[in-house]
Amino acid sequence: MARYALGRVGQALIVIWLAYTVVFLSVQLLPSDPVTIFLSADAAPDPAVVAAMQAQYGYDQPLIVQYLGQLAGLFVGDFGYALSAGQTVVERIGGVIGSTLELAGWAFVFAVVLSFVLVSVASLVKVRWVRAVLEALPPLFSSVPVFWVGLIALQVLSFQLGVMSIFPDGSFLSLTVPVVLLGAYVSAPIAQVLFKAIEQTYAQPFVDVLRAKGASETRIFFAHILKNSVAPAFTVMAMAVGALLAGSVITETVFSRSGLGQIVLQGVTAQDIPLVQGLVLITATAFVVFNLIVDLLHPLLDPRVLKAHPAAAGRTR
Amino acid sequence: MALGIVEDVVAHQPGPTAGPAAGPHDANDLEPARARRRRRVDWALLLSGLPLLLILGFAFFPGVFTSQDPLNGIATQVMQGPSGEHWFGTDHLGRDVFARVVYGTSQTFLTAGLAVLVGLVVGSALGLASATLGRWVDPVIMRLIDVLLAIPSFLIALIIVTASEPGPISLGIGVGIGSIATFARLTRTEVMRIRALDYVEAAHLNGGNAWSVARRHVVPNAAGQILSLLVVDFGVAILAISSLGFLGFGAPPPTPEWGLIIAEGRQYLGAAWWMTTLPGLVIVLTVVLLGIFGRCVQKQLRF
Amino acid sequence: QNPTTGPESAAASGEPVEGGHLVFADVVPAPRWQTQSATDYRQANVLNSVLDRLTYYDAETETLVPWIATDWSPNDDLTEWTFTIREGVTFSDGTPLDAEAVARNLQVFGEGITDAQIQPNQDYKNFVSAEVTGDDQVTVTLSEPNANFVRATSSVTSGLVAPSVFELDNAGQNDIAQVIGSGPFTFESQVPDQEIVFTAREDYAWAPETAENQGAPYLDGFTLRYLPEVGHRAGSVSTGQADLVRGIQPVDEATLEAAGHSVYAAAGTDLSSNHMAVRFENEEVSDARVRQALQIGTNREAIKQTVLSDSYQLSGSILNHGAPGFVDLSEDFAYDPERAKELLDEAGWTVGSDGIREKDGQRLELTVSASSNSVVIKPVFDLMVQQWAELGVKLTSRAGDNTFFLQAQTDETVPLYGTRAFSYGGLGPLYGSGGTLTLADDPEFDELVDRANAEADEDARNEILAEQQDYIVNEQAHAIVLWDEVQVYGAHSGTHVEFTTGAAPIFQGAWKEGE
């Protein structure tokens, strides 16, 4: 178990490093360069100043030197300087990450709660059409552009009904509405996978054995079906991290919230490489950590998995 | 944006896929249910397929569905509400919004199609290689997929769109990269599942070589699942493209493109709700229909 | 005549009320706050109330009036400018704003700070030195004569900061929390990308000479917020969630006014008009006839009817109607599509099979770039796409694509660049050699600029200015002019604000009616 965990952590680190490298390389594809963009905001940049500044920030170095320099910086906690913001990357991201964590965190919680409630009610309710409606909701959630409903929601809630502030002023609705919209969107795959897993679990013969024991549907669902079905949902939850970021960009734009979303846009448009790299580091780490947690949690949810690992099938030699 | 499609996460347990009408309480009588399914008309397939066909018609023969000009507005008919003449109203330049939606279909579909194609070709090639070459190739490809997943697909799309001329090509590729991982994972699980089946081994016993077995058995049998993902992912791509359009990373106007139409209309949401709301509904409808259609295809083609 | 005067006088009626906190919603967050980055409304609108300048351009009198400088005068050959500094002015940290401080500021504007990667201010061309020449006197020395130099000191990009600020690194100088000015408001707190709160300085007593309020601001403070969504702006004014919002779009103006709120069209006299700068070194537009065809082939009246409103005045020149030296040339480039087509024919561009003109196998396809921060620029360009198509010119509008805009700022191969630029330094920094708009050398124009700068007599200078305008608009058509720069603000009923000629709100004189 310890070896398994250690191996997974090693893999996770490699994934983060690769993600970091891939993005470093792809950012080089962008036209122009961060210094020119920075300077041209003020005036037509003087080539001499551009050169001086590129030297100052090391953009004149060969790519490999820049890359290794950045990488080395990471180990001493130096994430670089975000030229477009006039701040260090840590300051820039640190200043707004709380806002994104608040939005994404609650949205995630809401998504998980929503999908479990949806699935539970749909599984236990006897009325056929109610179940059909509940099952149709997640596909609908995933089909509605977040920005579109967001805009309409703001128009109605803030201007027509006047119950919600257009600015993120910390009031209940100004957080709840984006959380609900983003959460509903993120809940869709979780709920869909849960529905599917639960359907498959219900098809297992042990369910009939439980019924034959006289167990009620409620007991069967909560004591058995759910525990058998959550593992794939957990996997999806871990993968939802990326979706949360993408969703946050949109949601934050629609609701004028500060956060990583704005930084993504700023980083890419201003070609602020250290900023983009800092972001990737955060999201890749988040993604990898969540997946790691799920992987390590998996044996607790399903006692079979640990056993299953060593057995690999190789039929033909 | 691209949440990806997570169909492949649920391991293909030997358990049956219940029939269309089956609730969770269905038991496991697989054979008859499948036989019956074959005979019966799949209404969901028809009801989602026909409107999709209509929308596809928009892409190929826009002139059949509207006689209005999508590019040149009539200055005297600026921002008029929906009416018999202008079903979706007119925009700030007096252009017919419905005509723009109709004419925009081809652009949107082209871009989404390219995105899906990128995901399909690269993704399933990776998945296939991963599943068949085994040994060190499999873990290496799987880690690569992890890397793809770890970088928000949104960021990749943003970088690619920014790095090149905006247009269907860069948008399509940018968005498509985001779905590579999904396709690769699904292809890998499907191919592994099928390869473990006896008939694949039997094909080898019957003199098939790796290539003919893949061509005759593995690929066609995996195609059903992948095809259904293709359909669903098409909808996901439409959403991703329109989201990028919303953020200002879409194709340049005046090319009508669905995301762009919404993005243009959104600043008039208070004054002319129809400019955003109605094209948005078209997107929602299309994506929902694609989702339903994809699931039907999956049911029909799953062996 | 000046669109600002109408609402201004309306706002001025009634007695100002003391107290209250104003919420001002601008378009998008500004990433940097260093004085010289205020070439953008995002910064200028706020720094205008945080930093004072030596001089102030008064909209009503259309003259420069004293502010921190009580007096100024050039030497005879216009190469030395001496400013007399007001007494008793302090920065918000308590340090005095004296001649020393001014000299240091001017030096930074003229030379930049290499260590902190601060560039020189483009309006301070030919700067040699700034020295304290008396108790309260500072003298700026230039290497070339510049009659227009003093105008540059009225720009927000010449806002004065405490010299200690210049000791900070780039990050520090760009941090609004560390910008120390002598203005009527000071930084209090912020939520990054979301809001910044400013409080009034109770001891403020050095407003520009013509300002109605000579003392501390009426308001207790103001909060800056952001509304990137154009569609939300009018609503946030009418619901009172913001007291003042920049960037109200034409369709919402009437609705707002009908509901009892105010729409202020703040004329951006300090800027050029809105126009497309033509990068004339590109093949397609290298022939002046082509550029002229585009100039007269643009139906401005139709643009105003379709996507603008009465708040927008159509251009009469590259300068705005209220700008010093403005001459009305609109007769010369009146809409004449037939003549435009002739010009294009003459230039050798013949209509191809699909209606797009061609010459030597090259198609007359032009791309225009513009930022997304103007509410009307996108629809206007969209309409121009249609108008130019009738001339046989394929225009691709990439207005709103900010990445492309950043790229196009320095990429001379992008043939058309939609903009309006601060012109404190005159048209030279914009259209002369090394200028920021056409990105091409133009010795002929340079000569016009030099002549004007060396001309001490105002009337004679205005004559040269008129020549400059004719050169840019008619003769060479380096700029396809469209409408005068204006920023349309919406104000919740009971909010009274006036604006600078840079279209920035003057919070020092703003007040809110008590409920």
Added chain:
Amino acid sequence: MTIHTHSPAHTTADSAPVLVDIQDLQVTYGDSSPALDGVDLTIRPGEVVALVGESGSGKSTLTKAIIGLLSGSGRVTGGTLTFDGQDLVNASTAEFRRVRGTRIGLVPQDPGASLDPVRTIGYQLTEVFRIHPQKELRSKESQLAEAARLLDLVGVDRPEQRLRQFPHELSGGLKQRVLIAMAFALKPDLLIADEPTSALDVTVQKRVLEVFDRLAKQTGTAVLFVTHDLALATDHASRIVVLQNGRIVEDRDVRAIATDPQHEYTKLLVDAAGQRTPADDLLERALAAAGIKDPVPDLEAQLLPAVEVHGLTKVFGTGEAARRAVDDVSFSVPAGTTFSLVGESGSGKSTTARLILRLLHQDVGTVHVHGQDVSDLTGRQRRDLWKDLQLVYQNPDSALDPRMSIEKIVSEPLDNHRIGTRAERKAKVAELLEQVNLPPRVAAARPAELSGGQRQRVAIARALVLGARTIVLDEALSALDVLTQAQVLDLLDALQRDLGLTYIFISHDLHIVEQISDRVGVMQAGRLVESGTVREIFDSPREHHTQALLAANPGNLLRELTPVH
């Protein structure tokens, strides 16, 4: 060798009270024709009733109707069903819940999937007490103690430890015992067992059924058990009910049915179960096995054994996980004969087969096929080998590509080896389909449209199309029901005669092995513990293990009652 001596429950007079009373029961799924159509059945307390019938005859439907767990669209559309006087047709879910577990228990078919994989055995056993609270079993400790007692009762070793284990840590037999313990926990009046042992191998099956019998007798529980296997039914039941097409065609005492089957279908069942190899046939084969066959087809083929393995060893895994799946196995199979491999599950039968087929590579040992040393064949050579040596899989469902037509499936080997023109291939396929007794029209059909037996015939046809001389059949009959098995066996027999085929036959079913084999090898834990002619093995087994295996073979009563021809 009778092992079970049942006190024949049918001796209880008809006057005894009726526990289950079913009259004219009709059950329909959806809107298809009824799955049960007018079933009358009574079960008295303590009575053991076996329900037999071919696949799809409605056995499961009947049991599910009694316990109220009809799946999907199934519902009772007519007739009455009472349990101890209580009407179950119109019972509410709550009423049913009170009956289930306490008064009616269920032992399911597949122990592998019938326990919740993520809950411990202890949790699942004690759950019964939580669902139906018992006076004396309130505390967790007392519940666990009772569960341990139950496990002990069904013969599970180390019960306390087992309670903490998860289902996947138990073998199939142990799982079935847990399920039995669970069903008996509250001493129900009626136990329904739907093919309780069909997923277990014979030895385990025997042990499980012993437990089952013992408990039923101890607690006086009536049992309704479903099986395909008449032999099994005769060994354990007092009464047999034969179901066909949703109707009861015979319902009589065990002995009566075995000795004097009335209904046509029952006769077939009895024949199939009790069939013994005719003596003359045996003689003929023995001669053939000795190489004296008339007419002599191919001299070489008779001199050389079709398959010969020597010292075959295969180890899976490394280090601690290493497992000798096949351990020093040697045998030889004369051409034209059938060699059967028997042994309990996991003993290495399939692995041996795969080694012969070169689908696996041995660690040690040699394999000769038709005289050729194939021990190290690779790639192309293996393809050539497979022209002569073919495999028929256990499950015809997964062995045929569902997307291809039968014609394409059968001609695929020809396509692969580029044999013949299109027309010739078509003709060859038609010929083979005829040979395996399939109507020509199936050529255009897809596998899903065929029955299990037909599909297995297709698989056999495919194995033969290249002219294979030796065929490995790995449990090729076990997915088929008894009658179909008999038909396919006939086919195999006929093909062997006509084509001189050699079979390596792997099966759990000793009845079939006895019928079809010339020689038999018994495997245990990877080793071939005994091999010899079918008579040697069946009549005088030397090894203890073989004896145990044979003893577990059901149908003792039947053998007793139906003498060899």
